[in-house]
Amino acid sequence: MSETSRVLLVDDDELTLQMLEATLEDDYKISSVTSGSEALARCAAETFDLIVLDVDMPGLDGYETCRQLKANHASAEIPVIFHSARTSIDERLQGYAAGGADYLPKPFDAGELIAKIGLVLSNRAKQQELSGQLEETLNAVLSTADMMGEAGVVLEFQRQLGTCADYPDVAQAVFDALQRYSLEGCVRIQGRAELFAGNGRGPCSALENSILDHLISQKEGQRIRPLGPHTGFAYGSVVLFVRNLRMDRGGIEMDRNESERMGRAIDNVAMLVEGAIVRVAALDTELATRDLADVRHLVSMTRGALTDISARSQAQRMEILRAFEELTEEVELSFVKLGLTDDQENFLSNIIKKQAAKVMGSLDQSQEVEQFLGRVIHKLNQHG
Structure with missing residues (x-):
């Protein structure tokens, strides 16, 4: 939206013109007239980027004014936003037939007016580029x-x-x-x-x-x-x-x-x-075929990753079991060599039992995860 864009306001009601001017004057260079004939004369003498045009006016109404603007090569490309209290589909069709770019209901909402003008000017700029x-x-x-x-x-x-x-x-x-x-x-x-x-x-x-x-x-x-x-x-x-x-x-x-x-x-x-x-x-x-191929590829990758995780989990479980067995064997041998008392041997045995319980608990959890992964892999194989 350019601050230098020139907008012509056309309405036979002075209060409406004042309200439109107050809404737009900070962003655009505003000119205003009170009749269709004045609008035609101003467009013949000056260049405008957009026209906000009242439909119900004495003499030339908005539709006829727009038709005459579009019939003139000098003003044919100026986009027109109609402004009217009549907004039925038949009225909008008349506005479209006359060459309008949009239709603004009365009484207007300031935000809607600014948004519509910005959109129309943006589309016009794109059309001019092309x-x-x-x-x-x-x-x-x-x-x-x-x-x-x-x-x-x-x-x-x-x-x-x-x-x-x-x-x-x-x-x-x-x-x-x-x-x-x-x-x-x-x-x-x-x-x-x-x-x-x-x-x-x-x-x-x-x-x-x-x-x-x-x-x-x-x-x-x-x-x-x-x-x-x-x-x-x-x-x-x-x-x-x-x-x-x-x-x-x-x-x-x-x-x-x-x-x-x-x-x-x-x-x-x-x-x-x-x-x-x-x-x-x-x-x-x-597109659906490409999406299905992508899903199948993802399932294949997921199946491979889960299989690898399951294998790693099984290997880790076996390694922990071996480590526990070696620890137990070394401790039992140390009892003979160290000549410990019964109380000392019992103390060490209790420590080993506590650690063994922790290790077995970890192994049980690992086995549950492995079983879950196995079920997931089985389902993926069925649908892959």
Whole structure:
């Protein structure tokens, strides 16, 4: 988060503007206006890094203001965080369709506002770093798109899936296929290895994540769902949201050929998602196989270590027994040579008996440990 980032606040309520300014003025260079038309004029004359935009305003509302900002090349890349008391999924979808990066409820929480701005600015910086590479890749994809029919896109996607080594590779294959259909969207992949969520430019925005959460939260059964003029595909481990792909085309005027093209596109995208699920399952199986091999190696090492410990314990027990036998023999011989009295011999014998009891107790404990290790080794041999 940079202290020099310029943030434009747009709200027709002066008190709300004052509260927003007080929250952000220590970290950002703040400008504020009270209408959508003023916001368009300021963005035409100045450069901003982010806009916090009220939805409900007289004249141009927030959605229309955002659409006009995105239609202007000079302001198209400025991320917009909508600010509204209306936060239903339909409202968030309108914000997403207009080009918003996130949606902040009213009344706002200062911590949430600061966190959302920091995340949006961070994602924008990452996207700018990758913009050169992405533009080159997009040009390469678009140059080959005209040579491939709709079926060819699916076949090329299946071929590309075979080279995918992880979830981000699978997601990129989906985005490449969508681009060949002149579509775009965002995807979330949840498998054994990790959780991945992104769009064709980088990580999902907070608004995109909220839409994917909505798709996941719906009841099982309907895998393909309309979301206004968009379509969601919820297939368990893979959830995809495709922008401007209509399922419900009966209530709008649309050329018959275009309507049929969209219908085929929905079927083709569904096949893309199904192919992605198969590849994710294969990657998960490969990971499980590697994990099982690691466990077997660990069991083998443990079995070897326990066997070695058991052998050492047995050798130590035998050594102690030999030492005790030698001590007893030497003491008995010393009785004859030293000419000790009966009391002295009894005194020494008692000392030897006490030490012998300690030694035997230690040997008994050692034997119990050895028996336990033997049982463990037996079980490992059964499962190894």
